[in-house]
Amino acid sequence: MGTALATAVSQPRAAVAGCGAISAAGAGLDPLALALRDNSSALRARATLAGQRYQTTIAGWVPEETIAQLAARDPEHADARAFLMADAALREAARNLPIVSPGRRALVLSATKADILAMERVFGRQPCSKAAHRHILPRLLADDLAAAHQARGPVQCVSAACVSGLLALQQGASFIERGLADVVLVAGVDLVSHFVLAGFSSLKALDAEGCRPFDSRRTGLSLGEGAGAVALVRRDLLPSPAWTIAGWGSSNDANHLTGPSRDGSGLVLAITRAFQRAAVATGEIDYVNAHGTGTLYNDNMESLALRTVFGENVPPCSSSKGILGHTLGAAGVLETILCLLAAHSGTLPGTPRLLERDPVAPQTMLLRPQPAIRLRCMLKINSGFGGANAALVLRQDQV
Amino acid sequence: MSDIVVRAASWLGPEGSGNDLAGLAKWPAPLGEALRRGELEELRWAHLFEAEAQRFARMDWLSRLGLMAVELLRARFETWDPPDLEQTGVCVETAAGCLTSDLDFLRQPRPTVFAYTLPSTVIGEICIRHRFKGPMLCLMSAGGSTRAAIDEGAAWLREGAAKSCVCVACEAVSTDAAALLPPDLALENAWQACALLLGRKSGAPRERALAGGTLNEIGRDLVLAASRG
Secondary structure, eight states: OOSOOSOOOOSOOEEEEEEEEEETTEESHHHHHHHHHHTOOOOBOOGGGTTSSSSOOOEEOOOHHHHHHHHHHOGGGTTOHHHHHHHHHHHHHTTTOOOOOGGGEEEEEEOSSSSHHHHHHHHTTOOOOHHHHHTTSHHHHHHHHHHHTTOOSOEEEEOOGGGHHHHHHHHHHHHHHTTSOSEEEEEEEEOOOHHHHHHHHHTTOBOTTOOOTTBTTOOOBOEEOEEEEEEEEEGGGSOSSOEEEEEEEEEEOSSOSSSOOTTOHHHHHHHHHHHHHHTOOGGGOOEEEEOOOSOHHHHHHHHHHHHHHHTTOOOOEEEOHHHHOBOGGGHHHHHHHHHHHHHHHTEEOOOTTOOSBOTTSOTTBOSSOEEOSOOSEEEEEEEEGGGEEEEEEEEEOOO | OOOEEEEEEEEEETTEEEETTTEEEEOOHHHHHHHHTTOGGGOOGGGTOSSOOTTGGGSOHHHHHHHHHHHHHHHTSSSOOOSOGGGEEEEEEESSTTHHHHHHHHHSOOHHHHTTSSTTHHHHHHHHHHOOOSOEEEEEOSTTOOHHHHHHHHHHHHHTSOSEEEEEEEEEOOHHHHTTSOTTOOOSSSEEEEEEEEEEOOOOTTOEEOOOOOHHHHHHHHHHHHHTO
16 A cells, blocks of 8 residues: 555646635635634524424524625525625635636535435425526536536536535546546535525434534534635646645445445545546655544544555545535535645644544644644645545645 | 446437337336326335335435436346446436435435435445446536546546446435526436446447546436437
C-alpha cells in the first residue's frame, strides 16, 4: 500500500476556481473560515420543533434570517429553498470565472432529497409554488440551476446517499478531463425537514446531545442542511498555484444496506483507487478530512480503513461534522470547501465537539486546529447508505 | 471505433421480460393483465427465477426491479462470471428514483422504508447480491432519458476504472406517487427496468458494439431482437 503505481489520467486537469456556501454557519465562505479558525460548532436545537417525536432537533440549521435574505432577493423562488441555497452558493463560486461559451459550461448537482420541504407541502396539501414543486425531482432542480447559471453544456444530477457530493465533484472533473466542458459548476444541496429528522430518528441514528465524531462517548450523528458550490475549470485557464482534483475513487462494500462494512475494506478500495488515479503515494498526503459522522460503526470503520491504508503513519486528520452537521448530499462538496479554506489559511482543521478521542481513532486525529507545516495534498472521504464509499484527492500545483 | 461492447442485455416491463439470449417472454395471462395495470405487487421473484433472493420481500419496487433486471443478465450466462467482481462497476439511472418509497414513508414513517428513500439503494441491493465492489454512480435523469449511464459505464472501461460495468435503468412509480408531481411532468413507463453488461471487445459471440442509444431502448431492442431469432 505504500506507493501508487498506476499512471495518472491524461490532461487536462480540473482546477478549483471558486467556492461558495450557504450553511449553518451563515451565508458565504467567511463564516465557514471563522468556524474553522475557532473550531466552533453551528449545531443548535430548533425550539419550534420541541415536542416532536424526534431523537433530537439539534442540527446544523441554516439561519432563518439567511433564508429570508435569499428569498427577498429572489421572490420567484421564495419557497424553493433548495434552489435558493444552491443558487446563492453557485453565484459566490462563479464570481471570477474565465469566460467560456455557455455550451462549454456544465453543471453537476448533488442531492439526496432535493426540495424535500416541497414534497412535504404537496403531500400535506399545503401551498407550494410551481418552481418548488418541480424540485421534488432532483434532476429538475439541476436543470433549473443550469438555466439560471447559463450552463448549456452537460448537466448531471448525482443522488448516491452520503457520497453524492464527492461523486458530483468526480463527475465535474471527469467532464473536463474528457473534454466535454471547460467550466463545470458543481453544487451540493440538501435540507433538514420532518422527513429527514423522522427517518434518521426511526433508525436511532442521531446523538441527542449533538454529534461527537471519533469521541469515545459518541452515540450518533447530527443532521445539517445547506449548499456548497465549487467551480471547476480547465487547469490551463487558471494561473498558478491552483488546487486540482487530482484523483478519485468509489466502491461498494457489497455488505449491508445501512451499515458500513466492519473491516473498512470498501473504503480502502475507494481510497486506493483515488491514489492510483492521482498517482500519489500515501506519504504525500498531508491531511485527511474524514467522513466522521459520530456513529459508532462509521467512525470505527473509518479509523480501521485509515490504518489499513497508511499503517502507523496516518496523516493529521479530522472530521467537520461537528461544525455543520451531516449535510447529506451537500456534505462532500461543503467538506471539500472546508479543506480548501483550511489550506488557504495554512491551518489543519480541528474536530469540533470531540473531547475524548476514542482509542480506535488514529492518534493523529486533531481535536483543535493546528498550523500546517505542509499542505499540498489532501484526501477527502465519505461513506454512506447502500455500502457506498468515495474518496477524492486534492493537490496543489507546484509553484 | 469503440472497443466497448454490450456483452448482455435484459429487460422487464409491462409486456414481459427476458434477455438477449432467451428473448422476450410475455407474462402469463392473469399476471400480465395485472402488471399492465401497474399492479406490481402481483409480481414475485419466483415468477422469473428458481434461485431464492432472501432480501427481495423487504425491498422497495425500484430495488426489486433493478435486481430482477440484473438477475436476468445473470441468467444469460451459463456461469455468471464477470471478469472481476472487484472491478465490476454499477451505474444506475432513474428519473423518478424512490418517489414511491418517499410517499410510503410520508404516510407511515418506518425505518424499513426509510432505507429505501434513496435512489442509490438499488445499487446497494445489486452489489450485496452479486458482490460487485467496483465504482458506483446513481444518476437522476430527465424524463426517461438514460443515455448518461451507458456513457459513464463506457468511460469507466476506457479509463481503466473498471473492467466491466453493469448499467441499469429502472423506474417504479406508483399512481399515487406520480400524483405528487406537477401535472405537466407525467412520467412515461411508470415501471420498467433494463440492465446491460458492458465490457471490452473480446471476440466472443453475441457481443455488440456500443454505438449510442439510450439504456432502456438498447436493452429492450436486444431482448426483442433475440425473441425474433
